[in-house]
Amino acid sequence: METLIPVINKLQEIFSTVAAEIIQLPQIVVVGSQSSGKSSVLESIVGRDFLPRGSGIVTRRPLILQLVNVASAEERKLAASGDTGEGRLSRPSSSGIVADEWGTFLHCKNKIFTDFDEIRQEIESETERMTGSNKGISPEPIHLKIYSSTVLNLTLIDLPGITKVPVGDQPVDIEHQIREMLGLYISNPNSLILAVTAANTDMATSEALKLARDVDPDGRRTLAVVTKLDLMDAGTDAMDVLTGRVIPVKLGIIGVVNRSQHDINVNKSIADAIQDEQTFLQKKYPSLANRNGTKYLSKTLNRLLMHHIRDCLPELKTRVNVLTSQYQSMLNSYGHPIEDHNATLLQIITKFATEYCNTIEGTARNIETSELCGGARICYIFHETFGRTLESIDPLTGLTTLDVLTAIRNATGPRPALFVPEVSFELLVKRQIKRLEEPGLRCVELVHEELQRIIQHCSTYNTQELLRFPKLHDAIVEVVTGLLRKRLPVTNEMVHNLVAIELAYINTKHPDFSDAAMVSASVNSSQSEVHPDGTRKWKMEKADDKLSEEKSRNPSGSAYASPSKGQVVNLLDAPVPVSRKLSLREQRDCEVIQRLIKSYFLIVRKTIQDSVPKTVMHFLVNHVKDNLQSELVGQLYKSQLLDGLLTESEDMAAQRTEAANMLKALQRASQIISEIRETQLW
Missing domain, CATH: 1.20.120.1240 (Dynamin, middle domain)
Known part of the structure; x- marks a missing residue:
């Protein structure tokens, strides 16, 4: 089933080129309040610093992050082809990449980023290009694909953090804008919700869990992540939270320990932070250590996403076939370009x-x-x-x-x-x-x-x-x-x-x-x-x-009054x-x-x-x-x-072009889905 996640990644790239929202692909959506540790969780999963940091809303556009497991540079030298085994993908050897890790953006396909600081700068500049510098947000996503030999195949969508009070020059309806954007992604029935909440806050008031419960009341597609376990008040612990006795979540609750701001300032590596995380969990929660932590979170997300894709695939295939037929008919109705x-x-x-x-x-x-x-x-x-x-x-x-x-x-x-x-x-x-x-x-x-x-x-x-x-x-x-x-x-x-x-x-x-x-x-x-x-x-x-009446008094038939004595009667003037x-x-x-x-x-x-x-x-x-x-x-x-x-009218030409592009994307998606063998689903 390892090949299922790369298949979804391909479908995501295909439909992103035509801005298609009619296909609801399986994906993991990350939600959480500001300063809940979302960015630190994602960087720990990737093992690299690559996300913008700062005060206020830093993530102002959805970031679709596709993690692709590839062979190491040494293994690629020994391999004649770009494949190092089922589910382990690499760029073609002709690309000349000698690094173990690199990234690409969909909006600049021909550029390969081997420096993760450049990836951060590109995210910031692309965000500024769409939203400006007034801390506004945009639902238009940024597509980032990271290839590494140390990551598991995953597709994550990082969304802006939930905020309530506008700060600085943020728009006054910033909370409403963010909630609308979050609702757009988490309401997708094929998405898994990764609700991030800090351990030093009350779980009962978690905005992330509240949003998740609104669209997933049974919790069947919600996974909770509790961050900052090491920052809880002295004498307290998160045992009840991690075991689900406070708020039950069907897919589970996983606790992690991220780098502190001091660790980031002193350039503490993520590998060292993960090692310290394991030490902390073994000491503080020995009975739960093997079911918590960043590594366990990555494996769990990978497993959940693969099984979720497997469950969604039949319906997805049917949906693609139906839409292909509809857009084919639509394109036929628009007519073909005029030749004669x-x-x-x-x-x-x-x-x-x-x-x-x-x-x-x-x-x-x-x-x-x-x-x-x-x-x-x-x-x-x-x-x-x-x-x-x-x-x-x-x-x-x-x-x-x-x-x-x-x-x-x-x-x-x-x-x-x-x-x-x-x-x-x-x-x-x-x-x-x-x-x-x-x-x-x-x-x-x-x-x-x-x-x-x-x-x-x-x-x-x-x-x-x-x-x-x-x-x-x-x-x-x-x-x-x-x-x-x-x-x-x-x-x-x-x-x-x-x-x-x-x-x-x-x-x-x-x-x-x-x-x-x-x-x-x-x-x-x-x-x-x-x-x-x-x-x-x-x-x-x-x-x-x-x-x-006068006629009855005048039998002769003349319709004139009887003359009085001495009056001359003019019969010629009598009316007919x-x-x-x-x-x-x-x-x-x-x-x-x-x-x-x-x-x-x-x-x-x-x-x-x-x-x-x-x-x-x-x-x-x-x-x-x-x-x-x-x-x-x-x-x-x-x-x-x-x-x-x-x-031809401009509207009709635009509609034909749009329908043709969508049909091409659907046909390509149908081809990719049809290549999945039945044995790959189990």
Whole structure:
């Protein structure tokens, strides 16, 4: 299983290049308060001084520390290859490295650091580059890999120490920033938490253990480290703490003794400090000495990390495979870089035109389920909206009996008519037929609006291609809109002509038209049965009660006041009566005309109801369908427009590059994971 940690290190490097947070890799996260001894613990594990030191927040960016066990310089001289055995990795011999220990940073791959003081300076300068000098922090990690023959394979993440009160020029919300950063790393379910707490503080108030418990309440992935065992008050010890009787931690509690500031000042080596640590533990905690100390901590971390990686590996492999498939599909949707502009333009135009026509025909791939769209909505407009509107028009609406009677009398001229004049019927029926024109024009307008909506519908289901080329999208919309705009007046004119044709010739010989003689006979028969005495009154809609009263007092029919004695009466100035009793003949003539108007109007309405949809389909819908692609090709397929129309949007290009990089990283990760043999897991 020794090879598992280097595998995770490789995966970490791969995903760090694409800033991927979608893969949660197994790792050890080190958390603790300021001055709890985190840096000293890490340096003791590495065996080298390499971390920045000072007052306040020194660690202001996450440090991903990968420890790689390699052969010593002497062993590498004897080895022909870079491998000295399973799990013991080294740089290639061609690198010319003769030191036993060296380090590399991900942000400067080609530089090898053999001086650990330079490593410290590089950490400080890289931190300053990202966070400035105002003690601010940044979640952007620094990747450091240390190769040594004295370390065990480990991956550790050193995080800023927990602080509560801003010092100096630290931001006022420094505590909130740090806790957010810590939560980002320790909330990863695949991470192990190394909670560092000083022995000379109360474990019950340990900030590190409190944070760990918030995300890991069962303590299944938390390992506690108690530092500064040698600084406890005289007469006290950490026996209860180290045995887990104070705060139980499932993965255990390990005590260590780090170098003091005095030891650092006098340049006491870490090797000597580890030797003194063992002496102290043997003397102070003899029964626990073999289960505490820096060496035991390193071995425990190595063991825990390997087993944790083994447990997480199946889920990690599945996650990588799923994401690989998703990003492959995403990359395919963005399209490939354009090689042939002509072919690409024709392909997009053809696809859009086909989708547009299929939406009208109802054969599109993506059928709308939330509302009527395309051809279905056009059908609804024809037979529901337009059809119901025509059916709701009463043939005699707006036509009063007085209008009919006036038309009859005007058509007779100065002589009383013996028969109902035909001219009055034609005059009145044309007036009613004219009312059918407005619904027809409104039907054209509704269909035109739906054809406009189909453009947006097709754009929605071809989003990736049209978003990729925004100028081409705008040009296509403009061409289709222009084509529709050109056909609108032509279609309106034809609808106008349909009504004009009906008005041009009133065909009283139409087979469905009621025979005038039969209608007249029917009216006469009806009146004789219902009103044999002829006393039925027909009141006009615009009745004038005063004139009616005067008419009743003036049997001669003149609607003027009786002159007083000595007053000259001017009969020529008398007003035309507007309300009076209709004679039986007048009643009969009006009813005949009304029945004939209704009969003929229904014939024309039926014709218009059938002709307008056909007109709209021929002059607008079918014309657009038949000429859409040729119109698009004719206006857009021009050499001088190709480069401009196929200019890719910056967002789409950036998304494709990001998806391609992520896919490459996932494929590389999948390859690395697949190389792990089943026997390596046990």
